[in-house]
Amino acid sequence: MELDARVPSGPIEGRWEKSKFEMKLVNPANKRKYHVIVVGTGLAGGAAAATLAELGYNVKCFCFQDSPRRAHSIAAQGGINAAKNYQNDGDSIFRLFYDTVKGGDFRARESNVYRLAEISVNIIDQAVAQGVPFAREYGGTLANRSFGGAQVSRTFYARGQTGQQLLLGAYQALERQISLGKVDMYPRTEMLDLIVIDGKARGIVTRNLITGETDVHIADAVILGTGGYGNVFYLSTNAKGSNTTAIWRAHKRGALFANPCFTQIHPTCIPVRVAFGCRKRRAITAHRRRFRKTSATTIWNANTRASAIWCRATWPAEPPSGCAMRDGAWVRRG
Numbered sequence: 001m002e003l004d005a006r007v008p009s010g011p012i013e014g015r016w017e018k019s020k021f022e023m024k025l026v027n028p029a030n031k032r033k034y035h036v037i038v039v040g041t042g043l044a045g046g047a048a049a050a051t052l053a054e055l056g057y058n059v060k061c062f063c064f065q066d067s068p069r070r071a072h073s074i075a076a077q078g079g080i081n082a083a084k085n086y087q088n089d090g091d092s093i094f095r096l097f098y099d100t101v102k103g104g105d106f107r108a109r110e111s112n113v114y115r116l117a118e119i120s121v122n123i124i125d126q127a128v129a130q131g132v133p134f135a136r137e138y139g140g141t142l143a144n145r146s147f148g149g150a151q152v153s154r155t156f157y158a159r160g161q162t163g164q165q166l167l168l169g170a171y172q173a174l175e176r177q178i179s180l181g182k183v184d185m186y187p188r189t190e191m192l193d194l195i196v197i198d199g200k201a202r203g204i205v206t207r208n209l210i211t212g213e214t215d216v217h218i219a220d221a222v223i224l225g226t227g228g229y230g231n232v233f234y235l236s237t238n239a240k241g242s243n244t245t246a247i248w249r250a251h252k253r254g255a256l257f258a259n260p261c262f263t264q265i266h267p268t269c270i271p272v273r274v275a276f277g278c279r280k281r282r283a284i285t286a287h288r289r290r291f292r293k294t295s296a297t298t299i300w301n302a303n304t305r306a307s308a309i310w311c312r313a314t315w316p317a318e319p320p321s322g323c324a325m326r327d328g329a330w331v332r333r334g
C-alpha cells in the first residue's frame with residue numbers, strides 16, 4: 001500500500017497558497033451541475049454544507065440527530081484560537097503553528113497545521129459575519145484570553161459556550177441554504193455504508209432512524225464531517241453517539257485510517273480534580289505545579305491541555321522515586 005499524504009511541496013509558508021493555485025477551478029455557472037453529499041452537521045459538516053451551497057453546488061446533508069443543531073460541537077466550551085495578535089503580545093501565524101505542532105506532540109501533519117494557523121485569522125471574521133456573539137471588550141473590540149497554557153492571548157470565546165454559539169452561527173447559514181433549496185437536509189438519518197465507484201467516494205447508503213427505511217444517495221463527491229471518537233474511553237465528554245461508525249465504514253471501503261489515538265478526551269473526564277475551570281488561572285497554576293513536580297513542565301508550558309492529559313494518560317504504573325499518587329497524579333512526597 002502506498003502512503004501518499006499529498007503534502008504540497010515548497011516552503012511551509014507558501015504550500016497552501018501554491019496548492020490552491022494549482023487546483024482546477026469549477027466555473028461558477030457549472031457549479032450547479034454538481035452534487036455533493038455532506039455527512040454531519042457539526043462545525044465541520046454544517047459549515048462545509050452551507051459553504052458549498054453558497055458557492056452554488058447542490059448539497060445533501062445528513063445527521064443522525066433530530067436537528068443539525070444537536071451535533072456534538074454544541075458542547076464545546078472554551079474558545080477558538082486565531083493568530084490575529086490583537087493583544088500585540090507577540091503572536092503570529094508561525095507562533096500558532098509552532099504551538100499547535102508542539103501541543104500535538106509533534107505528530108500532526110505540519111502543512112495542515114500551518115494552513116490551520118493561516119486561516120484561523122479569517123475564521124473569526126467569518127463567524128462574526130454569521131452572527132456569533134464573541135465576547136467583547138467594553139470598547140467594542142473582540143476580547144481574547146490565554147487558553148490551555150498558551151503564552152499569548154489568542155483565544156476568541158463566547159462565555160463558556162463558544163461551540164454552541166459557533167454551531168448556531170453555522171446552523172443559521174445552513175438553514176438559509178435549506179430555505180433557498182440548495183441543501184436537502186436529512187436529519188435522523190444514519191450513514192450505513194459508503195459507495196465507491198472507480199476508487200472514488202460517490203455515494204452513501206442510509207437508514208431513516210424513525211422508519212427504519214434504507215436508501216441510496218449518489219453524488220459527485222462525499223464529505224464526511226462525522227466527528228470524533230469518544231467511546232474508547234469510558235470517561236469521555238463525547239456523547240455516546242460520537243462513535244465514528246461513518247469513518248470506520250469508509251475505512252472498510254479502503255480509506256486509510258491514521259492516528260486513532262487522537263481521541264477527544266477532556267480534563268473533565270480524568271479522575272483527578274480537574275474542573276473545566278482549569279482554564280482559569282488558579283487551576284492552571286495548580287496544574288502547572290503538579291506537572292512541574294512530576295517533571296512534565298516542559299510539555300505543559302505553552303502547550304495544549306490535550307498534550308498534558310496525554311502525558312497523564314501515559315503515566316508510568318510504578319511511582320517515580322520519591323513520589324506518591326495523590327488525586328490521581330504523582331506528586332513528590334513531603
Ligand SMILES: Cc1cc2nc3c(=O)[nH]c(=O)nc-3n(C[C@H](O)[C@H](O)[C@H](O)COP(=O)(O)OP(=O)(O)OC[C@H]3O[C@@H](n4cnc5c(N)ncnc54)[C@H](O)[C@@H]3O)c2cc1C
Pocket residue numbers: 039040041042043044045046062063064065068070071072073074075076077078079080081162163189190191192225226227228237238242244245246264266
Ligand atoms: C465538552 C467539549 C469541549 C470542547 N471544547 C473545545 C474548545 O474549547 N475549543 C475547541 O477548539 N474544541 C473544543 N472541543 C472539540 C470540538 O468541539 C470538536 O472537535 C468539534 O466540534 C467537532 O466537530 P465535528 O463537526 O467534527 O463533529 P460533531 O460536532 O461531533 O458532528 C458530527 C456530526 O456527524 C453526524 N454523524 C456522525 N456519524 C454519522 C453517521 N453514521 N450517519 C450520519 N451522521 C453522522 C452527527 O449526527 C453530527 O451531526 C470540545 C469538545 C467537547 C466535547
